[in-house]
Amino acid sequence: QKEVEQNSGPLSVPEGAIASLNCTYSDRGSQSFFWYRQYSGKSPELIMFIYSNGDKEDGRFTAQLNKASQYVSLLIRDSQPSDSATYLCAVRSSGGYQKVTFGTGTKLQVIP
Amino acid sequence: DTEVTQTPKHLVMGMTNKKSLKCEQHMGHRAMYWYKQKAKKPPELMFVYSYEKLSINESVPSRFSPECPNSSLLNLHLHALQPEDSALYLCASSRPGQGQPVQYFGPGTRLTVT
Numbered sequence: 012q013k014e015v016e017q018n019s020g021p022l023s024v025p026e027g028a029i030a031s032l033n034c035t036y037s038d039r040g041s042q043s044f045f046w047y048r049q050y051s052g053k054s055p056e057l058i059m060f061i062y063s064n065g066d067k068e069d070g071r072f073t074a075q076l077n078k079a080s081q082y083v084s085l086l087i088r089d090s091q092p093s094d095s096a097t098y099l100c101a102v103r104s105s106g107g108y109q110k111v112t113f114g115t116g117t118k119l120q121v122i123p
Numbered sequence: 124d125t126e127v128t129q130t131p132k133h134l135v136m137g138m139t140n141k142k143s144l145k146c147e148q149h150m151g152h153r154a155m156y157w158y159k160q161k162a163k164k165p166p167e168l169m170f171v172y173s174y175e176k177l178s179i180n181e182s183v184p185s186r187f188s189p190e191c192p193n194s195s196l197l198n199l200h201l202h203a204l205q206p207e208d209s210a211l212y213l214c215a216s217s218r219p220g221q222g223q224p225v226q227y228f229g230p231g232t233r234l235t236v237t
Contacts, residue, residue, distance in 0.1 A: 043224060045225065045226075047228075052211075052233075053230070053231075054211075054213055054228040054229060054230050054231045055166065055213070055228050056228070057225060057226075057227060057228075060225055099165055099166075101226075103224055109154055109156075109171050109173060109178060109179060109217075109219065109224065110168060110171065110179060111224070111226065113165035113166055114165060115164070115165050116165055
């Protein structure tokens, strides 16, 4: 069983719509959760991190965490073509605080 | 400032060459990481340094040799690489400890082994 799972996509949404990206993880003791955006050929860029159950909002981005369901999501409101990228979910497990495990990423396409 | 710099941006090397990748950060972070990323795959952890000491080696072949000369600098020495080692090599840094392990990535070095 993969430790961090994401739907590889592509997820296509029209410009202005809400994009919903999902991630599940297997280690119930996981502590910290991160969303990175990666454009093709570029390095991952941190979008948000979340530690506590509930929602965390930053501009057009909202991260949602449900530890009971072992589920973390990223909502992008008013999606723009510039949001088209691969979104990587990363999870810090209970075992080692320096190590995060990345999901395989979801490719998002925002259609103008 | 969340900047991590990496040099060179691109590197082409033969299988008998010796080269080094360099990573630098001035954010006061005391944990630094090397990742390898192949196309359409997530970053794969190679090494972690914490307070300039190697704390994690993910069973990386010895043809990759990391070095952390000081708290701001991280090197990856390469020798006798194979074509399958061609990838994007990413450096990241974070504050050590359990409080806030947010990793910030550098732009990467695109390595091609011929």
